[in-house]
Amino acid sequence: KNEVEQSPQNLTAQEGEFITINCSYSVGISALHWLQQHPGGGIVSLFMLSSGKKKHGRLIATINIQEKHSSLHITASHPRDSAVYICAVNFGNEKLTFGTGTRLTIIP
Amino acid sequence: DAGVTQSPTHLIKTRGQHVTLRCSPISGHKSVSWYQQVLGQGPQFIFQYYEKEERGRGNFPDRFSARQFPNYSSELNVNALLLGDSALYLCASSLTGTGGIYEQYFGPGTRLTVT
Numbered sequence: 001k002n003e004v005e006q007s008p009q010n011l012t013a014q015e016g017e018f019i020t021i022n023c024s025y026s027v028g029i030s031a032l033h034w035l036q037q038h039p040g041g042g043i044v045s046l047f048m049l050s051s052g053k054k055k056h057g058r059l060i061a062t063i064n065i066q067e068k069h070s071s072l073h074i075t076a077s078h079p080r081d082s083a084v085y086i087c088a089v090n091f092g093n094e095k096l097t098f099g100t101g102t103r104l105t106i107i108p
Numbered sequence: 109d110a111g112v113t114q115s116p117t118h119l120i121k122t123r124g125q126h127v128t129l130r131c132s133p134i135s136g137h138k139s140v141s142w143y144q145q146v147l148g149q150g151p152q153f154i155f156q157y158y159e160k161e162e163r164g165r166g167n168f169p170d171r172f173s174a175r176q177f178p179n180y181s182s183e184l185n186v187n188a189l190l191l192g193d194s195a196l197y198l199c200a201s202s203l204t205g206t207g208g209i210y211e212q213y214f215g216p217g218t219r220l221t222v223t
Contacts, residue, residue, distance in 0.1 A: 004150075031209040041145075041196050043214035050209070086150055090209045094139065094165045094202065098150035 002026055002091040004076030005095075006099035014107055019074040021102045027070070030090040034072045036059050037084040046072070081105045096105070109133070112147050112215035116175040120221045121189050129184040129218045133201030134209055139163075143198040143210065158204070159181055166186055186220075196221045 003026040015021055023032070034046040047061040048056050049070075054061050058077075063070040074081055087099040113132045121127050130192040133140050143151035156164040157176035171187045180201075186193055196219050200212040 035214075040216070041198075041219065042216040043151075043198065043200075045211055045213065048209070048211045077162070088150075093164065094141070094156055094209065095153045095166070096141070096143070096151075096212065096213075097153070098143075098202075100150045 002089075002097055004087055004089055004097050004099040006102050008089050008102060009100065010103045010105075011030065012105045012107065013077055014079060017077050017106075020087050021072045021080070021087075021104070021105075022097055023070045024068055025089050026070075027091060028065075030092050032063055032070050032090075033088045033096065034070075035086040035088060037086060039083075043086070054082070074104075077106045079108050080088050082106050112199055112213050113131055114199050114215040116196075116218060117216065118219045118221075120223060123189055123191060125189050125222075126185065126187050127189060127220060129197050129199075129220070130181065131199030131201075131215060132181045133186070133199075134213055137203055137213070138180050138202035139204055139210075140176055140180065141200045141202075141203045142182070142184045143200065145196040145198060145217075146163075146166075146192075147195070154184070188208050189222045191222050192222060196220075 033049045059076045060073040084101040086101045088096040117163040142154040145151040153166040155174045160176045176182045196217045199215045202210040202212045
């Protein structure tokens with residue numbers, strides 16, 4: 001069964017802390033996406049990756065294909081980073097299978 | 109350039125009614141996918157359309173249907189609404205729908221409440 005699991009479900013941290021959100025999946029994938037969803041509901045694509053590592057500003061995404069695992073890191077976290085972060089994967093086609101999300105709250 | 113747009117933004121319907129949700133993709137994008145997100149859960153895939161043809165269907169009953177128009181916009185229709193259909197319905201567009209994996213761009217969603 002094609003499954004995506006995220007951890008933790010909820011994460012609260014102080015401003016400035018280094019944040020790590022984890023995603024694991026059950027079988028081989030074509031690509032993995034990290035998405036950000038704010039309380040209004042809209043989803044923004046942060047990264048799409050199939051190998052290695054990508055960096056954009058304070059955000060870093062890594063993927064280990066052999067271990068079927070990806071991490072999203074946020075450096076120098078800020079209250080505006082508070083959102084739900086969702087991992088989603090393509091199991092060989094364009095259909096996205098989503099994790100349940102990690103609710104991140106950054107306290108000033 | 110405009111992003112993915114969806115209408116309406118909010119909708120309240122009664123059980124048994126029918127609803128039509130609309131999505132306009134980013135200009136140049138030919139693939140549209142629909143997702144349902146129930147409160148507190150991750151989105152679930154409903155349909156993908158590419159070049160007006162259905163390319164994928166998730167595990168949803170036949171009450172759910174969709175179509176894509178020549179201008180690549182799309183409609184999601186839900187008949188005989190149930191309370192459990194209350195959710196945020198998200199539309200996403202991408203450049204292509206065959207082979208290759210492309211980034212999907214999401215619209216703001218339509219929040220449907222069934223009473």
